[in-house]
Amino acid sequence: MIFLDNLSVTYKDGTVALENISLKFVSGEFTVLLGASGAGKSTLLRCLNFLTIPTSGQVIVEGLDDLNNPKTLRKHRQKTGMIFQQHQLLPRQTALKNILIGRLSYHSTLRSFFPLPKIDHIIALDCLDRVGLLNKALTPVKQLSGGQQQRIGIARALAQKPTFLLADEPVASLDPGSSHKILTNLKKICQEDGIGAVVSLHQIDLALEYGDRIIGLAGGNILFDSHPSKIKSQQLEKIYQTSSLMKTV
Secondary structure (H helix, E strand, O other): OEEEEEEEEEOOOOEEEEEEEEEEEOOOOEEEEEOOOOOOHHHHHHHHOOOOOOOEEEEEEOOOOOOOOHHHHHHHHHOEEEEOOOOOOOOOOEHHHHHHHHHHHHOOOOHHHOOOOHHHHHHHHHHHHHOOOHHHOOOEHHHOOHHHHHHHHHHHHHOOOOOEEEEEOOOOOOOHHHHHHHHHHHHHHHHHHOOEEEEEEOOHHHHHHHOOEEEEEEOOEEEEEEOHHHOOHHHHHHHHHOOOOOEEO
16 A cells, blocks of 8 residues: 655745645556646656655555655565656667566665576566567567557566556557557556556546546646546546646745
């Protein structure tokens, strides 16, 4: 469980990205963050693994102490996989080597300079198989399609053996067919492993189809938080018509 307690983020220029947000995310739930650009979706995601440090409020992780402690934060990030819109892969390296990056947090800095143990390779290959790309293990990722690269990104996050997966607009640059394939695969893996997922999307139809829960954001505030079946057209209009420009103080 990850709990946000009265979380606020104000950037150095005075921009208010999130304002007094309180939310709970649990294992096994596929949560979709909906909202226009600038609504606060990416900031919220980045707070969950402390890539963005809250200005006020707390991020509380079940079983862990203060995340301001570097050792505690390392444990949290080890179990919190991140999937990026632009993949963030090493293009000249093979798919397998990219996925092995997900195992580095289990080793010391010195140990990471040497070939990783056999067990890490077995885990990485299994993750490749689960995203349907085992036959691409030795292929440089620059030779793969955008959809395949995103699946490599999912496999890398999965190699961490996470309890939570965070995905920031993971299908924004993909065609509809690839988008459905990615989200179907991602949700299936989360269901099988009991992984909690928090995924930001801007496609309403995908949010309604894949989300177990939708959180609608606008201007750094929560306008909706419930099952997709409960969201009404008027609420969607409010989420997207409400000024998505972050406030400045």
